[in-house]
Amino acid sequence: MAAVKDRVTEEALSLPVDARLSLIEELLGSLNLPTSEEIELAWAEEAERRVAETEAGAASLQPGEEVFARLRAKYRR
Numbered sequence: 001m002a003a004v005k006d007r008v009t010e011e012a013l014s015l016p017v018d019a020r021l022s023l024i025e026e027l028l029g030s031l032n033l034p035t036s037e038e039i040e041l042a043w044a045e046e047a048e049r050r051v052a053e054t055e056a057g058a059a060s061l062q063p064g065e066e067v068f069a070r071l072r073a074k075y076r077r
Contacts, residue, residue, distance in 0.1 A: 012023055034042075053059040
């Protein structure tokens with residue numbers, strides 16, 4: 001399988017740029033990934049949910065500086 005992948009990759013890289021872009025679009029399309037529109041809709045729904053929680057007092061808000069300071073301390077290496 002790796003040999004086939006390597007051969008296909010080598011041949012794809014030898015294609016002109018426009019043909020490679022077309023191939024990329026076709027391969028990505030075959031993955032059935034969500035579209036930009038679906039992603040934007042999902043984020044809009046999430047934002048509306050978070051606003052509703054905040055307005056209802058169900059969310060615990062924290063200053064961004066504190067959140068980032070905790071993350072920096074936690075992941076500092």
